[in-house]
Amino acid sequence: MPQARGHALVTGASSGIGTAIAREYARRGVPLVLTARREDRLQALAEELGGGVDVHVVPADLADPAAPRSLAAKVEALGVPLRVLVNNAGYGVPGRYLRSDWATHAAFLQVMVGAVSELTWRLLPALRACGDGRILNVASFAALVPSADGQTLYAPAKAFMLRFTESLALENADAGVHATALCPGFTRSEFHDVTGTRAMMSRLPKWMWLDAADVARAGIDAVERGQVLVVPGAAYRLLRFASKHLPDRFVLRRMARNSARIRSID
Template sequence: MNVAKPLAVVTGASTGIGYELARQFAVHGFDLVVCADERRLETAAGELRRLGAEVVAVRADLALYDGVEQLHQAVAATRRPLVAAALNAGVSTGGAFLATDLADQARILDLNIASTVHLAHRLLPAMVDVGEGRLLITSSIAAHVPGPYQVVYNASKAFLLSFAEALRDELRGTGVTVTALLPGATDTAFFRRAGIQDTLLGLGDKDDPALVAAQGFAALMRGRGTVFAGSLRSRLGGYAARVLPHALTVPAYRRRSRPLRGIRPPVPHGTPLGAGPEGVRGAGEPTHGP
């Protein structure tokens, strides 16, 4: 790798917001370590190399402890200081909580929360040691609204927002900043992978992931704390979700996230893990939705 260029890490970088974030880094003169658990990652890495970046592609499942360690070791192997990281990988599963497979809900916690905390703890010390760094954590507008039919996903995004804001305060004065990116519904594979196409959220208008990424990258480089991203409609929706009472926002979210063809029955007691209702397993969503 060209040691004269700054180095950045992007997770969930095969498609959607993650790929567009990586693209922003590439066109602004960064080399990259990119990670996802999909075959599409190599194609994405090739596209980023054509933009002039040197790219290390790490195919790993960050929902696993060893997957996070694999990525961290790949970063360390570059023997270069890390200037920026965008922790963007995430997953969701739609449907009533009792009708979904517990393993799917556990994967949301493992990927969205545990991997972000784990990777931040691995990457930040080196940034603090040199007194320079930028960390982006992709949360969601959904962080501000308890989400019926996406109860664990929305809770995970609330955790990430709180984590980013608290970490930013702890790191004040170190030269390292933490930015929370809060997109709205974005035109990615999120809705298909979460099994929520058959909802008003899935059927509604969505933002361009390139726009979300450009706004997130600009906020990251300026060292901003929290940024709502996407169209004006989405950003205004984010501010409204933050200030309006849950008595108003939760019923509105329920109407948009409830399956239009009815609610699946709960998984019977004693159903083995991994044998939940058809079509609700998330496949490792690299971008973010509502």
């Protein structure tokens, strides 16, 4: 891949897949702009990576509707060329739809849909102008299968990200921009600690767990070669194949059964 031709902006870089993506870009010599809510985490990561590449830290809370505009302005003010946008920031709201108040759901939708859409819109001209821009949207395997009990907004939000990516890839190919939806399954990170489902998720067999570093490499490799969709892990590729060819009623019954076993859905 072209080395150090422009910076990569990674949202949600303070933990999990976002941190792994930042580390992988740094390993490849790509300078970074890191953003997330937790400035202390970002600074620690910047210190870790800053010995090899240029790293800028721009804290932002994407649940704030004003954040995408402010973040885009701050990135522009840095005066660095932008080549890559990684829309990774995200989280899950545990439980069934009525368990949480609307303010909780509204903040979730702002981060997962609103901020992704607006930040991409604001930064897309710069990505097109550089001649070989890249957009890596971290979706989920949940976007590819019927939604589970307790995923009332999570799976639809990730499905939006997948379809959004497909359109971006088609619309911007003329400018040399590649857009990729990264759809990992269960990945070892802090995600399930935040949602309070770590104990339940530990019941899953080991073969269902992915390593964040492997997921990051798969996503970056895919966006560089122009692959619109990437599903890391042979097991998940097999599951996707099965879900596409089995009757919907069968898949939905399996989802209902598994939801009761591994998710907090009260």
